[in-house]
Amino acid sequence: MTLEIEAEGAGTKRTSANSTFSRVGRFVLMRLVLLFFTIVAGVYLTILIANMGGYVDTIMKNDIRERVTTSVAAATANQNISTETRRSMIEQRIALEERRLGLDRPFVERSFRYLGNALRLQLGRAVYMVSDNGSREVRNIILERLPPTLLLMGTSQLFLFFFSVLIALTLSRAYGSFWDKLVITLSPTSAAPPWFYGIFFILVFAAVLKVLPFGGMVDAPPPANTFDYIVNVLKHLILPAGSLIISALFFSIYNWRTFFLIYSSEDYVDMAKAKGLSDRDIERRYILRPTLPTIVTNFALLVITLWSGATLTETVFLWPGLGRTIFRAIGFYDTPVIVGTTIIYAYLLALTVFLLDFIYALVDPRVKIGGGSHP
């Protein structure tokens, strides 16, 4: 009898280990496939929109025709050439320019080529834009603009995140106090976007008080030695980061505080207090733990926004970041750059979402990977 049970037991153990592995494996595969499909669809849609379904081709072709015609007509060396020769010269140049930009192929074909290249992260060369150090490679253009964006978004969002979570945690214990009411009253101020506050900050600190610069990342000419350079950049960072922070601060604190309050009104927290645990212990074990999945999710999503940058804030402060670059690329009809930034953003988003599922399982014991339907 016992032997049978043991044999059964051993068999079940092996199947259960196998089943977990196969479950996780199946889940990972499915997720990857779905995410990939999402990325492909999203990027292709962006390509279509960036070209208005081929309409931009018409705009560009007209633009080329006008430019070439005017430049040929204006060149003094061409004054004595007959009209026919000039016309054929114009047509030749137009054909050459169109070939350079790939406009001689139908749009649909080009769109798939863009898609394929983008997915393989071969970002190609920009149509008109040039990076500051002279390169036409989209990769260089993006990489050049990425650090300022990361610096700006990184400092502001990280500061905002940690500051609001910590303050909210403390605030959730002081429900109904003056500070609590103050935060609640001030939370609607987050209705205004960061660039809005940015304009006011420029008004007050740069125009009236004249203590901080109007914009840009560094003084022109930049200071010679590294230390002064860093200090200078920090000085220019204060206002843009400040506006990003202030715009979201009170609402963030309010949200987290409400969130923590909901969790701290649970029964087990009351029991912990009755047991006589210290406040810090209660906070750490009974409030932070269940809220951790949400906090982690928010943090992950925050990390994603770091890359997209804040287009308008960067425009208002003339900050040389990725957001402004995308804006300029659109103005130039520069599809490779637009697609390049979108694909990077898409990959990062997919990666974060993918990792989130695993982090959930780590942090929340109620969650099993691949088990149950997705919320």
Added chain:
Amino acid sequence: MNAVKRLLREIAKYPSAVFGLIIVLLLVALAVYALVTIPYSEAVRLWRGGETVWYQNPKNVPPAWFNLFSARKLPESFAVKAGEEGFTKTVTPGEQNTSKIDFTYSFEFDYDEFPQELLLYFDAKYESKSPFVSIYLITPDDREIRISDFGVSQRQTFRFSQDEKLQRRLRRVEPMKGLFAVPDSDPMTPLKGTYQLVINGLTFEPDSDVNAEFVMHGQLYGLAGTDHNRRDIMVALLYGAPVAMAFGLLAALGTSILSMSISAIGTWYGGWLDEVIQRITEINLVLPFLAILIMVGTFYSRSIWTILGVTILLSIFTGSIKTYRAIFLQVKESTYIEAARAYGASDFRIIFTYLIPRMIPLLIPALVSAVPSYVFLEASLAVLGLGDPVLPTWGKLVNDAFTNGALYKSQYYWILEPAALLMITGLGFAMLGFALDRIFNPRLRGV
């Protein structure tokens, strides 16, 4: 009716909500007022009319009420046509078909600064011999300064500061200062008192006539000042209200209703429809929202209706669908839905009579809180230069101000006026939305 009364009583418990509600109602009233007093075509005309509409206003001046707060009074602007408001015109026929036409206009000048410009716009009717005018200015201390004399063509503009003979006559002093200054004062201070403009005209034909319009470009104008194109900023402030409200409310309403309906349909039918909706939501997450709006604006059309449509389209499939879905899933399992299915209610009926009405209380705060973000979205696009090309909106004003360096030139009123209105709108809706959230969301009650 009872529900509304109960709701209002609940709102009254939160002072910030009452404040928000008042602001929202005031904005709606302002929007209605703007639409009634300035119909669409009039707004377009006032905003894009060109020189003919704006010529009477000075350039880049603060609003008239600035004088209430400053020690040095700045001159206000005015414009008068001959034959009205004290601008007298007397015609005295003379011999041989000539006639004298005399214009006089007295105005008070009690300011501490000089005006920007004085202009005379002449309209003459004649066949071959153009009329002749002599212009004089009589100062409060009874000096008669000869301004100019010339023959008037059919349409003629005389700009006091640009007349060289006048400059020479004033001994090389800039005409505005030369005409209004206390003689031999250093630094030049304006002479206060009553000035009189005298125009002696002479016509040489029986049907010949001259008409004049006298315009003074002071240093202040109107209720809100003017911009770089001499446009009255008040027009844009007024008309921006209905635009902002319409955009914000329509976008928020459209997005919420469509989002909720799609989520309900997906949850109810389940299966592949549900999956498809989830996938579309994830794809939508990848698409760069602002970049797409910019692309549509640059390549296709900047009309505010197009932008509104695209905004709604991109905003439907967002995280809120997942939230609604979670709640719908719960409601779907409840007994009364089961009963409805049992008595044979159609899917359509169940969704729209049972599921969706359950959601409406949760929908309202989200809707109200969403309005400011759409109002600011419209302003953001305008600041980027992609606003509606025809309509005057608040974002447009901010964009104009920014592009023309208002902050560098200390023209703070230009930025502050639309910014303040945007802020008030945002605050009003946000405060109301907050309170509604606390009223309607059961988890937040008492928190």
